[in-house]
Amino acid sequence: MLKKISKKNILEIYINSSGGVTSGDDQYSNLQLVQLVKTRLKHNPNLIVSVQIDKRCKYDDYRYVIESLKKADAKRISIAYN
Secondary structure, eight states, X not given: OOOOOOGGGEEEEEXXXXXXXXXXXXXXXXXXXXXXXXXXXXXXXTOEEEEEEOTTOOHHHHXXXXXXXXXXXXXXXXXXXX
C-alpha cells in the first residue's frame, strides 16, 4: 500500500528554460538554494526535494542545481521533466 506524503515534507523546486531556479514565488541562486535546503532539512530531516525541470533547460543548469542539492546534503530527491 502506498503512503501519501505530506506537503510539509516536500520542497518543490522548478528549473525554467533559461536556468532560473524558483520555489513558490521566489527565485534563488545556487548559493541561496543551498542555504534554503539546509535550513529546511534542519527543521525537517524527512524533507523530499522535488525538482521539476523544463524540457528546454540546459544540462549544465540542471547539473548546477543537483550539485547545490548535494552540497546541502539533500538525500531524498525526486526529478521530473516538464
